[in-house]
Amino acid sequence: MYVFLSRTINPGVAFVMPVVETVILLYYAALAAGLIVQVGLSSFFGAVGMVSRNSTLISWGATVAKPAGVFWIGTLKGRRAARASGLCSSPLTCTVPWCASASS
Numbered sequence: 001m002y003v004f005l006s007r008t009i010n011p012g013v014a015f016v017m018p019v020v021e022t023v024i025l026l027y028y029a030a031l032a033a034g035l036i037v038q039v040g041l042s043s044f045f046g047a048v049g050m051v052s053r054n055s056t057l058i059s060w061g062a063t064v065a066k067p068a069g070v071f072w073i074g075t076l077k078g079r080r081a082a083r084a085s086g087l088c089s090s091p092l093t094c095t096v097p098w099c100a101s102a103s104s
Helices: 002-008 011-052 055-064 067-084
Strands: none
Touching: 002 011, 011 055, 011 067, 055 067
């Protein structure tokens, strides 16, 4: 991206644009992870627990909705997304540092 932008626009803009794009993508990945966990998983566990009268599922829904649950499940989601995108196709060719030791 830098080479194309530096030849067509300004090298300074070409240097800043990938950084801006990275920040935007990280923000929206975190937002999506938070929404999936808070709106999707916690509501799912709570609703299924209420219908089936299962106190374990109800407590899972409450635990997942807490900030620590959102963080850990969002981190797992990010790791699986990196593997699915090909950034971490194998531990030897991994381009994401925290993904090199992932087992799944």
